[in-house]
Amino acid sequence: MKAEIITIGDEILNGQIVDTNSAWIAQQFAPIQIAVKQISSIADTASAIVDALQQAEERADIIVITGGLGPTKDDVTKHTAATYFNTGLVRDPQVLLHVQEIFSRSRTGDMPDINKQQADVLANAHVLFNDVGTAPGMFVRQNGKYYFFLPGVPYEMKFLIEHRVLPILRDLSPSTFVYNAHLITVGIGESHLARQIEDIENAMPAFVKLAYLPKLGMVRLRFTAVGTDHSLLKAETDRLASLVATRLGSYVVAQEDISFxxxxxxxxxxxxxxxxxxxxxxxxxxxxxxxxxxxxxxxxxxxxxxxxxxxxxxxxxxxxxxxxxxxxxxxxxxxxxxxxxxxxxxxxxxxxxxxxxxxxxxxxxxxxxxxxxxxxxxxxxxxxxxxxxxxxxxxxxxxxxxxxxxxxxxxxxxxxxxxx
Amino acid sequence: MKAEIITIGDEILNGQIVDTNSAWIAQQFAPIQIAVKQISSIADTASAIVDALQQAEERADIIVITGGLGPTKDDVTKHTAATYFNTGLVRDPQVLLHVQEIFSRSRTGDMPDINKQQADVLANAHVLFNDVGTAPGMFVRQNGKYYFFLPGVPYEMKFLIEHRVLPILRDLSPSTFVYNAHLITVGIGESHLARQIEDIENAMPAFVKLAYLPKLGMVRLRFTAVGTDHSLLKAETDRLASLVATRLGSYVVAQEDISFxxxxxxxxxxxxxxxxxxxxxxxxxxxxxxxxxxxxxxxxxxxxxxxxxxxxxxxxxxxxxxxxxxxxxxxxxxxxxxxxxxxxxxxxxxxxxxxxxxxxxxxxxxxxxxxxxxxxxxxxxxxxxxxxxxxxxxxxxxxxxxxxxxxxxxxxxxxxxxxx
Structure with a gap:
């Protein structure tokens, strides 16, 4: 299954914050065989959101949208999504209670009316209850695609991915597997390295890909295999990695994904x-x-x-x-x-x-x-x-x-x- | 002017690295009035690159593409771009000399043939000479759009943005001026700070914008003025910055953009x-x-x-x-x-x-x-x-x-x- 991540918010586009959410989500998806094919950071406007949703549908089965669910007026995600799915917003009583409870525990106690809107959810959505914040997540299944709307605050997003999204996704695709193997090399440049293992690389089966990931003074090699037969993937990837490790000898400092x-x-x-x-x-x-x-x-x-x-x-x-x-x-x-x-x-x-x-x-x-x-x-x-x-x-x-x-x-x- | 950033590479999509390049680029573009409208991280495949270029052209005037310029065969950016622009690749003699020189200084000395390909550039491109690495940047002006191809290694990308890209972009809009003033504060949080200077901020003229740029333990304040009258911009921005500096007293450790x-x-x-x-x-x-x-x-x-x-x-x-x-x-x-x-x-x-x-x-x-x-x-x-x-x-x-x-x-x- 292919996924796309859409992050909404001007603070990423103007460089005020770095988007660390997407890398974290991709890491959670990899072990359950969901490959992220594109990450798009877009503006908090209706037209940008509609364009991004349309384009993502062309490329992916699973579309994760983070950010733009807060109560302030610059967040337009929910209204835009309602129009996009040709549906409306309904106030969820359970979420409303939860939001009111959070406010009653806060220092000021009184809840601004604007915050009631946090309990409004897409009428066609399954609510992803957010135990750790006021903005609920939403899951929409439409046109054969799976949409997950999540808040952008990292720990709320992480809570919802772990407790709400992953359980749903695990049920969707039990049949393909991804297997990774790593070699860390030091003291040899990317191109010398490529030349030394050219014959092994050329003879690799199509379901294994080799990536060179250079960093000052070291090159990480990542073997990735994708398929339905997990034991075959593992056996073949491990065999290739150890073939390369033997060829490269002492240039290899580790056979797992750690730093020098x-x-x-x-x-x-x-x-x-x-x-x-x-x-x-x-x-x-x-x-x-x-x-x-x-x-x-x-x-x-x-x-x-x-x-x-x-x-x-x-x-x-x-x-x-x-x-x-x-x-x-x-x-x-x-x-x-x-x-x-x-x-x-x-x-x-x-x-x-x-x-x-x-x-x-x-x-x-x-x-x-x-x-x-x-x-x-x-x-x-x-x-x-x-x-x-x-x-x-x-x-x-x-x-x-x-x-x-x-x-x-x-x-x-x-x-x-x-x-x- | 609107910009879009396209970052190419599977290591971002699978979550192995966080894309910090894009936020840095957006920060450099903001003061010269170039707003980043979308950031897309895509796979290292010809079809993903072509789609991303086509979609970016719909949205932006300036398209910055980073990554995918290394010598190994998992980098397809240059060949895809050549096809896309309906042009070819030519070997740049000055870049070739530079690549050979870098190799002659390394321990092994001899340069694999594959590295000669680093000197291949798009025939329609202006070369952005890369003093700090082997992969040259490229600047293409076509269909009324400006394309910048840069390596993904952060310090090479930064060198090329600072020394090659920004000078070109500054020439594109010479009639308006941008003036920046900075205050570095330490020991006071962003929201306390905002409250202390609320009245000054509310009274600022529309052509001056104030950005809070927090980092662990410190907050940078950037005043940016945009307009056609340079001396007015400077006078008004400096006046506001010094008003704020006086208000904040010893929290201000510097009145220029340097680190603590x-x-x-x-x-x-x-x-x-x-x-x-x-x-x-x-x-x-x-x-x-x-x-x-x-x-x-x-x-x-x-x-x-x-x-x-x-x-x-x-x-x-x-x-x-x-x-x-x-x-x-x-x-x-x-x-x-x-x-x-x-x-x-x-x-x-x-x-x-x-x-x-x-x-x-x-x-x-x-x-x-x-x-x-x-x-x-x-x-x-x-x-x-x-x-x-x-x-x-x-x-x-x-x-x-x-x-x-x-x-x-x-x-x-x-x-x-x-x-x-």
Missing amino acids: QEVIVRRFSEKGLRLATAESCTGGNIAAELTAIAGASQMFQGGVVAYANQVKVDVLQVDVATLQTFGAVSEAVVRQMAEGAKRTFDTDYAIATSGVAGPGGGSPEKPVGMVCIAISGKTETIVQTYQFKNDRAINIQRATIAALTMLWNLFQKEESDPVE | QEVIVRRFSEKGLRLATAESCTGGNIAAELTAIAGASQMFQGGVVAYANQVKVDVLQVDVATLQTFGAVSEAVVRQMAEGAKRTFDTDYAIATSGVAGPGGGSPEKPVGMVCIAISGKTETIVQTYQFKNDRAINIQRATIAALTMLWNLFQKEESDPVE
Whole structure:
């Protein structure tokens, strides 16, 4: 079954809010084999709503309309839908009681007359009772299509999808299945990757699709199979994913849909390994990305943001002479920073960065975008210099991914080649 | 002028990513009087693209298409557009050189043939040169409409909108002027703010519009005036902005469109003040947000991410007995962390955080979302405990803003009441 989501409201169109509802709805629909084919954000006007409904009917079986159900005058959804379905609005007594009850519990107590209109529903609709707010949802079945009208407030919408919409949809399509498999790769670009697995991709059966989802420094591969035989879908998709995983070898860091940062936190935690950071140009970003993962405290001991040179000397025991001879942005200094962090925080691994993030601070010898990164592991310290570009935010992000990739590579080498 | 945004890609439709690009684009268009009338997220198929282009032409003058310009075969945008415009693809030599140059700087060096296709552009297009990535943008003017094809990677899209698209669009309507003024407020909610300036807002002339743009812990006020008399627009908008600024007093941290973080970096730098951080639950996020601002090294000395308790003792000289008596998440410990950081990094101010970011680690006495924050200044250390909610990412973000707000308040107090 195909679905379309229509979100109504000027605050999305003028950029004041980001539409996170649609992605959430799509995530709920995927496991029950309902594919969202289009998401349209439209204005709060009768003509925009009518056009959107007409066009959605051409493309989809299920049409979810969110927003535009509030009591204020700029919400025209219900009246427009009534005209569109050639029906009227009726006041639902159960909803009216519920709305009055919510108001009687509020601070002011008295309910403006305008709010009674919240209890008006399409005469041809089945009411989707909204326990957590005043605007009821509505389900209309007409012309062989299924329409769900929901409020735009995220937690009300989520309540109605979970408790009212999904149970209805589950009954509609018990026969097709969707199965997904994921591979997370690091250290190889999208096009190199595509070339390495071209033959596998060309030989894939038609019911499996492969998508490349690149993000700075990593590429996510998503295999999606659709069909009626669930065990066949699963078997074939898993077989293809593991064929690709074997071909790509150590570029694959995870066989599920998680971030590279989460892979590192999990694997280090499993192995009982401890990590520290000593960041200059990345300014705490590496620590922040790792500690954004729940459970990071299992493996992350701590870090230093060593912006001033004195901090490099005082906290990380970088040698003053080395600093003076080679400068703060140098392989010699970043090596000492990593080794100093490993000692200070008493860890198995430490990451250190030093560079010219920009836009100022560059020189002919050390231009903007030059970043030195060191990883100190159990047996050795590896150091590399990168030359990124002019944008400060991107340089910080690239240096972060480069450092995590170096950490991962050293970790893999040392784990496959144990110290003891 | 009316605009429509079409975003191409299955990863939005299946809910794997949220479309933040469209809201950002709408925000850029608003000040130059281009209203986004619809945002459509569609599948990566020729038929979906053709339908979306046809329908957008009915509604809009300017059509922005993002995504679907990568080199792999799941991207069909360029070929579909060529058919749609009844034209072909030509290889652009300047773009080809640029793509080859990017590959020659990468580790592997050799460029797969498939990437040459990145240099293929619509024969009827004006190339929008992409300095920050391999996929060029394209501008097509046909049937009285303006089409902009852009990559979907956010920072590449943003670069092209800012440097290529906006200059073209500004030339389209040169006779009217738009003038913007901004106020950044911190520490006051949107509705309280609106109530405080209600009379000023009601008395504003029709050609000035005021938008409230709230973000965690801060609200940006944007005054936009549109008309033909530039000096009148400027005079009236500036007058209103300064009227509002006077009314709001110290809630206003800047009278230009910059972030709160940038306000802090600038004001501390101007005053020659130095700052350090000691972060536990925020995990380096405060340091990362401050050092994301160019010039932060003027005022930011460094920080410690004190995740493990031992780090709090060893690096920040937190007293072991205090830790044992009150626990890591306590006002007593966070006070010592701030004072320890000020000593260790030899600064005028230090920020410290300690809390239960979640989702695990909570207890009845110290539930998930409890965060203690201390600011040590020139004359005193202030401490406060907050109770946020259950989401780890939001708790880290809220704690960051709360800490910066406390820092700002102490800074204002101490600066208006100097120590010497």
